[in-house]
Amino acid sequence: MSRAGGAMAARRRQPLRTLAGLVAAAGMAFAAVAQAPPAPPAPAPRAAQRLLLGIAAAGDRLVSVGARGAILVSSDAQAWQEVDVPLRSDLTAVSFADAGAGWAVGHDAAILRTTDGGRSWTVQRYRPEAGQPLLDVLALDRDRAYAVGAHGLFLQTQDGGAHWAEVQAPVVREAELNLYGIRRLGKGALLVFGEQGRLAWSVDDGRSWRALKSPTASTIFGAAALADGGLLLCGAHGNAFIGTDPRRGAWRKLDTGGVQALFACGPAGAGRLVLLGAGNAALLLEPGAGTASRIGDAEAAAAGLDAPTYSGFAPWRGELVTVGSRGVRRMPLPAPTP
Amino acid sequence: MSTRAPQAAAAPRAPPALRAFEPLVFARRRLVAAVLLALTAIFAAVAACSLPDAGRDRWLPGAHPYVQADRQYRAQFGGAAQVQLLLLHRQGDIYDAGFLRRLRQATETVGALPDVDPAQLHSLFAPGLDFVEAVEGGIYAGPVLPSDYPAQGDPAPAVLARLRSNVARAGLVGRLVSVDQRGAAVLAGLRPAGGDAAAADLPGTVQQIVAQVHARLSSPERWVFRAAQDLVAGRDFGLPGALRARAGTLVFHRGDTVAVRYDGATAWTRWSWRLAVPVRVQFADGSATPVRMPARLLAATGEANPDYAPDIEVHLSGELGRAAGLPRAAAEAGGFVALLLALAGAALWLCLGSIRLALLPVAAALAALAWQLGLSRLAAGSGGHGGLDPAALAPACLVLAVSLTQGALLAAAWRRAIGLADCCSFDAALSAWRAVAPCTLAAVAGAALCFGTLAAAPVPALRTMALDGVLGMPGELAANLVLLPIWLSGLGERHARPAPWRALAPLWSLPAQVARPPLAVCALALCGAVLGGALWQGQRAAADEAAAGAPELRAQAAYNRDVRIVAAALPLAAAPVEVIARTGADGCTRREVMDQVDGLAQELDDTAGVLATRALPAQARLVNAAINEGSPKFRVLPRGREALAHAVQPFTPASGLLNEDCSAMPVWVFPADRSGATVARILRAAAAFDAANARAFYAGHPGANAASCNGSPQAPRQCPVQFVIAGGGALIAAADATAAAWHCRLLLLACLAAAVCAGLAARSAGGAVAAALPPILAAALAYALPAVRGAGLSVQSLPLAALAAAVALGPALHAQAAWKRQRAPAGGAVAACRGFLDDSGIALLLAGLALGAGAAAWLFSAVPAQREFGVLLALSAGVGALAGLLAVPAALSLAASAPRPALPADHSIGL
Structure with missing residues (x-):
């Protein structure tokens, strides 16, 4: 849309440019014709349509982070403004404690x-030589935060x-598996998940960690606490599970109807769950229903390396x-079924 | 014609410099004519061997950095020499058994052409077309064409559905499958012969694609040629030198099918098959050669074409496709030369009253053209270009124009000499020669000088043109100063009929008033106004930014229409701009290097009008994510060298994303439209990024030495990545920049050359101004022509001003000389002008009319450059004649302070 608008604006400017060229040429008989035409208007940046990996609400605005150190801010989820960032590392996640304080993390173990x-960011940590990317961050309050990353990297x-100090949690870190995320489950309980179905939790705000029996041996990419105290997991091969009583290992597998990896999942209001992933997969699970239905822009499921x-x-x-890979997208939800 | 020169007592004496040449022309006329005609025949034969050569390279400024980068990397990335064949299904999408059968057939036909490189053949049916996707533990590559797609017969609907999903997986929409999925493409590149793709037979390949793919689908009929007898190589048909050893081999038995042709839609083609049929002969050992098989050895039958598919459209685009339109344009050019000569001959006949007399200047012009073409071919040598570039007609136009003008003036002078002195043909020829030769010599030399100024522009085609123009001199002199006088001296006196327009002579008194000082001032003011207007208009000329396709062809030409259709359907099939990152060896395994290339790709992606970019870093990001379970959080360029090497490992140079040692990586830029404005914006963005990137690099690396980094072809490791621009669109931009830079300079040079010639010939300030006025006016009008006609300024329009000055110079010199002879003391300026017009008016008008009438025929050409030359020739001829008749006397009557004594009347050259 913005591109078409730009092209039209360029066309409208044509007569002006011609006139400017004419005046210049008439003034300088010999050399003027060799000069380049004046520069066109600065192009609208397409950062909001490029790879973005994390998004979080900060009060009444949204903040999204992504490739090449991009951080975008919007107050209406339509117009996005790119803010100045003092580094160019790819950023993977962002989390806010309140409307003001938050962290963003990313590759090169960068923490902002x-x-x-x-609106403005400062670099707190940057270790490109370590080769350990941070993959998720969780802000508990203005002072306390956790960050997890590849090869068991776990900081607080x-x-x-x-x-920023390393968290002493052998149960989480000893296998040096990729840790894809950290969530707050409420009442001081925290959950860490990652490669090979690894699940670990803490009930004392992270002072001690215990392994949790996992419903799968393949990677868990996303998790969310549910209102009823349950837990939602999603991951590779279209796996998705609901833990009605995770501590006792009571899990129910959801039918997602596909084998595409699911990278994010969580509640979408009115008791419904949303699952998002590779190949343009956007699924909605009504409360009590066993099967997920496709939502979003109704594009057919796509495969291939460059699929949305x-x-x-x-x-x-x-x-x-x-x-995701095509940037920010607003996705209206269908009206809840009574 | 007698061999002994009779005494021409009545004839005036020639200037001393020319006197020595008189015996050479007139003493042994039969011998001289025979020698010159033999030379003409030889030159004509040499010229006939030239082939159409539409090499775009010749029109490019070779020193421009874009052009140099393109030449350096074209072989490595094969960007330019691509043919894009689009098959469009009129009803429904491409997932249709019948359509796919035709697509497979077209792919196989194109792939089997001898000059097509199998490695550069891309289509749904080309081998090795894979999709890649992330799976557990890494990436999986599978064939786009399902493995159970039947080799024969129609595929099941389930197979077609799988093909459709594979096309989406492989991201082929916009590249091999049209955006609306109604069409599919066959993309092909030429086999690099010794690393030089240009060596392959470009027009031949295109002709075969047109004949075997396009015609096969679009012709309801086909023609099968069977051997009427056993056919033996060497006995029944000739073999090229390399295959002489195969002579005596029985190639076809009686009744064998020798060829199947689909391109017999035109009666002309079918008629040509009555003489010989182009056939491809294949020997048992696999060697093959094209042969023209005599038709008497074949039995032809026409039958219904089983492959006829009226529901499929075929469109051809790309560099190769462009070659399809040009041979026809070259053939057309030949036709227009013939038409020009015929119309000029008719105009001369009308004015001179004798068809034989009218034909002589035409024949002389033809001889001059043969000399020029032959000499150019010889000068180019066997390895040079020397081909007939349909856009490079200016030298031929120049030779025809100069030769026709001078020939018409000589013929008119001859007739007047007979009419005045009632003398014999020989004496008249000698007298006319003596009167005209000095001016002709000056005009020919002046034209060569004016046209030779083209050599100043840094474009090889213009330099070749300048040389060709200078090489036209010997022919013009031989034809008009030797052959034509000899022919005239042998022509019967009865051909000097009284002028049909003699009765109109009293009308000259009206234009003669221009010699009155107030009117003369007005006339000169008018000239000045025209000159100023033309210069002002000419300044407005700018590159035609909206043009797409081949600017030397008409916008509605079939090829240019195809270019637009293919570009809209396959926006990602060919990139008009590629920005090549030069990095030093193994650049793609260094994160810092890849980051810079990635930054450029992102910058270009952000540029208005860009649809997409394709570059190695973005692809490496995808592979790295795939290695990490497809997680988008790993769509990054890994920092470790080994991990980065893993991420780029799936890509070979065939992907077009890197070269053999990874010292160069192109960023392909696909704009939404291919207009010059969009391309220019992309080029500016790339150049700005290059500069900013270098600044940022040196700021971050205080130890790096900018001086040692600049200019080295492969940047050493402590240097920023160098970004150089290449690609077809960039080349056009480079040519346009050159055109803009030289448009005005070439005008000034041509005017300067004309002024110098006029000054040398007139030897007086007034005479010089008067004689220089018409060529300068004509050159200025030519300079304004692109802007006035609304056509874009291109390199092809650069020779126009020089051509116009060269053409208009001749009549001006003649007019100035005639005025000088005519100026009488008594009767004042008006009477002198009347006498001048009476004597020379018709001759000058005649020369202008002959040339203008001929040039008007070119307006119907399909090639805009040819039409432009037509307009320009007519314009220059008109300006030359009118300005010669009015502006020259006006200027001279004002300038002349002291009247000169009248010269004998037989000096005049008029009718």
Whole structure:
């Protein structure tokens, strides 16, 4: 849309440019004709349509992070503004403690901190030589946050990010598996998940960690706490599970109707669940239903390396705002079935 | 014609410099004519061996960085020499058994052509077309064409459905399958012969595609040729030198099918098959050769074409496709030369009253043209171009124009000499020669000088043109100063009939008033106004930014229409711009390098009008994610060298994303439209990124030495990535920039050359101004022509000003000389002008009319360059004649302070 608008604007400017060229040429008889035409208007950046990996709400605005250090801010999920970021590492996740304070993490073990709701960022940590990307971040409050990453990387801060220390959690870290995410389950309970179905939880705000019996041996990419105290997991091969009582290992497998990896899942309001993943997979699960239905822009499921892939989402004023390989997308939800 | 020169007592004496040549022309006329005619025949034979050569390279400024980068990398990435064949299904999409059968057939036919490189053949049915997707533990590559797709017969609906999903997986929509999925493409590149793709037979390949794919689908009929007898190589048909050893081999038995042709839609083609049929002969050892098989050895039958598919459209685009339109355009050019000569002859006949007399200047012009073409071919040598470029007609136009003008003036002078002195033909020829030769010599030399100024522009085709123009001199001199006078001296006096327009002579008193000082000032002011207007208009000329396709063909030409259709259906099939990142060896395994290339791709992606970019870093990101279970959080360029090497490992140079040692990586840019404005925007964005990237690199690497990085072809490791621009669209932009830079300079050079010639010939300030006025006017009008006609300024329009000046110079010199002879002391300026017009008016008008009438025929050409030359020739001829008749006397009557004594009347050259 914006591209077509740009082209039209360029066409409208044509007579002006011709006139300018004429005046210049008439003035300087010999050399003027060799000069290049004046520069066109600066192109609208397409950052909102490029690879974006994480999104989070900060008060009344949304903040999204992605490739080449891109951080975009929007107050209406339509117009996105790119903010200045002091590094170019690919950013994978963002999390806010409140409307002002938050962190973004990414490759090169980069950690960025904001205190103004995402308008400005400072680098707290940057270790490109380690080769360990951070894959998720969880802000508990203005001072405390956790970050997880590849090869068992697990960091925490207690002082607003002035110091980041490794978390001592052998049960989580000893196998050096990729840790894809960390979630708060409520009442001081935290969950870490990742490669080979690895699940670990803490009930004391992260001081001690215990392994949780996993329903799968393949990678878990996403998880979410449910309102009824249950747990939703999603991951490779279209796997999705609901844990009615995760501590006792009571899991129910959901029928997602496909083998595409699911990278993000969570509640979408009114008791419904949303599951997003590779191959343009966007699924909605009505409460009590065993089978997921496809939502979104109704594009056919696609495969291939470059197929549209969702990486995360944020519920936003009754709809979903998703991020992924094609950037930000607003996804209206169908009316709940009575 | 007598061999002994009779005494021409009545004839004036020639200037001393020319006197020595008189015996050469007139003493042994039969011998001289025979020698010159023999030379003409030889040159004509040499010229006939030239083939159409539409090499776009010749029109490119060779020193331009875009052009140099393109030449350096064209072989490595094979960007330019691609044919894009699009089959469009009129009813329904491509997932139709009948359509796919035709697509497979077209793919096999194109793939079997001798000059097509199998490695550069892309189609749904080309081998090795895979899709890649992420699976557990890595990536999986599978064939796009399902393995159970039947080799014969129709595929099941389930197979077609799988093909459809594989096409989506492989991301082929927009590249091999049209955006609306109604069409599918066959993309092919030429086999690099010794690393030089240009060596392959480009027009031949295109002709075969047109004949065997296009015609096969679109012709309801086909023609089968069977051997009427046993056919033995060497006995029944000739073999090329390399296959002489196969002579005596029985190739076809009686009744064997020798050829099946589908391209017999035109009566002309079918008629040509009555003489010989183009056939491909294949020997048992696999060697093959095209042969023209005599028709008497074959039995032809016409039958219904089983492959006729009226529901499939075929469109041909690409560099190769462009070659399809040009041979026809070259043949057309030949036709227009013939038409020009015929119309000029008719105009001369009308004015001179004798068809034989009228034919002589035409024959002389033809001889001059043969000399010029032959000499150009010889000068180019066997390895050079020397082909007939349909866009490079200016030298031929120049030779015809100069030769026809001078010939018409000589013929008119001859007739007047007979009429005045009632002398014999020989004396009249000698007298006319003596009167005209000095001016003709000056005009020919002046034209060569004006046209030779083209050599200043840094474009090989213009330099060749300038040389060709200079090489036209010997022919023009031989034809008009030797052959034509000899022919005239042998022509019967009865052909000098009284002028049909003699009764109109009193009318000259009206234009003669121009010699009155107020009117003369007005006339000169008018000339000045025209000159100023033309210069102002000419400044407005800009490159035609909306043009797409071959600018040398008409916008509605079938090829240009195809280009638009194919570009819309397959926006990702061919990139008009590629920005090549030069990195030093193994650049693709260094994160810092890949980051810079990735940054450029993103910058270009952000540029308005860009649809998509394709570059190695983006692909490596996808592979790295696939290696990491497809997680988008790993769509990054890994920092470790080994991990990065893993990510780029699936890509070979055949992907077009890197070269053999990974020292160069192109970023292919696919714009939404191929207009010059969009391409220019892309080029500016790329150049700006290159500069900013270098600045950022040096800021971050204080130890790096900018001086040692610049200019080295392969940047060493402590240097920023160098981005160089190449690709067809960039080449057009480079040519346009050259055209803009030289448009005005070439005008000034041509005007300067004309002024110098006029000054040398007139030897007086007034005379020089008067004689220089018409060529300068004509050149200025030519300079304004692209802007006035609304056509874009291109390199092809650069020779126009020089051509116009060269053509208009001749009549101006003649007019100035005639005025000088005519100027009488008594009766004042008006009477002098009347006398001048009486004597030379008709001759000058005649020369202009002859040339203008002929040039008007070119307006119907399909090639805009030819039409432009037509307009220009007519314009220059008109301006030359009118300005010669009015502006020259006006200027001279004002300039002349002291009247000169009258010269004898028989000096005049008029009717």
